[in-house]
Amino acid sequence: MNKKISSSNRSFAFVFALLGFSFAAIAQNSECKNKIVAFEEFVQSNSHDQTLYSRWKELKQQCPTESESVYLIGEKILNQKIDQANTAEEKNPMISDLMSVYDEHDKAFPNNKKGNRISKALLLYDNKTGSSKEIFAFLDKAFKMDNSEFTNPNVLNIYSELLVSQYQKKEIELTLEQVLEKLDEISEKAQSELKKSSLVKENLSLKAQTEKLTSQEQSNLQNAKVSANELTLVMENLSARTDKLANCEILVSFYQKNFDKNAENALWLERVSDRLDAKKCKSDFYIKVSEKLYALSPSAKAAYNMGIISRNAKNKPQTIEHFTKSAELQTDINKKAELYYLVATTYGYGDKVKAREFAKKALEVKPAFGKSYIFISQLYANSMKECVGDNAFESKALYWLAAETAKKAGAVEPILKKSADDLAANYTKKAPSKEEISQAKRKSGEQISFKCWIGETVSIPKL
Known part of the structure; x- marks a missing residue:
């Protein structure tokens, strides 16, 4: 199922300081300069005036x-009027007017880099006016001609959604390979x-781990988090749409045809691999x-x-090498811990020293693992034979150490408490x-050391 990407919120407040420039500083014609300055002054004190x-x-x-600025201010004014309109009859003329403003802006300032084709598509899409074919045409042209402005996750999602739906409805003349x-x-x-x-x-x-972020940096961090989350959903939707087709x-045939020209393109290789x-x-x-x-x-x-x-x-050495490298490169502590654990279990019982070493690395990264x-x-x-040999009592005593260790899992990660306690209880059995402790002439509190690879000690419990 495709996941929804939220539309970016528009602010309709007339805070002209945010425009980053002054009308008066840009105007060249003296008469227009005076008119623009007068308009600026009027807006600043009468931002809700009906005229x-x-x-x-x-x-x-x-x-x-x-x-x-004339066009950017007009966009804000018209967006506000569209937002405030109660009926389609009130809204549609304003939508048409705003569509014209985008066209006039592009005509007067052809290199404006404001992505007006994208804005036109969103205007029609958000207000449920215009056909899907019309909206797609705007986006398709914008993707080719205004690619640097094509960054809004919502727009990327809409574009791919319309592309697939129109192909499936045979509303566009594209082959499957072109899609x-x-x-x-x-x-x-x-x-x-x-x-x-x-x-x-x-x-x-x-940076936040070692020093306090400025208010601007905090805002940038929050925006980056939101953007990353939304773009991740876009990627998931794109993958799902491709899978349906x-x-x-x-897929393999399609990508094979494009391999040679993308063999040095890491983004392409990563995407294909995923x-x-x-x-x-x-x-x-x-x-x-x-x-x-x-x-x-x-x-x-x-x-x-x-x-x-x-x-x-079934190449165990290379498996360990690659998983270890992955863990070293990973920045997410949860994934890093999982990777070290994966290395530990790959070593398994065949190399218990290395297995424990990497299991402990996971705990160093994430103590609650x-x-x-x-x-x-x-x-x-599973180390009785190699650690205590023929000493039956000490062989069985190793289960106390195993039980103590298992219980730690439930202590650091409550969700594992029941399974950890059950495992510990099984080891304790x-x-x-009590009778065997007595027969071996041992007593509670006495320590037993395991001098093999384990190198740990355990105290005889009071039973």
């Missing part, structure tokens, strides 16, 4: 090329914007893409993918009984 709209229209007619090509281009744009937002978020989050055979992975298209081509991506850009995700490939090939304690307890419980 504001008519005064603005007169100014635009008289001074259409003196300043872009996949467009979806791939939209994905690359969303992926690029996500990288930017994520970088800002990571850098400011790291193409099976593994079609998409084929999500759809479980684990072909030789997937391995080729993943290997190229890892060589070109050894990120945490790329290293993880290589670990999975190595594990499927209870699974590590459970795994370590299992390592202890296998440990020496």
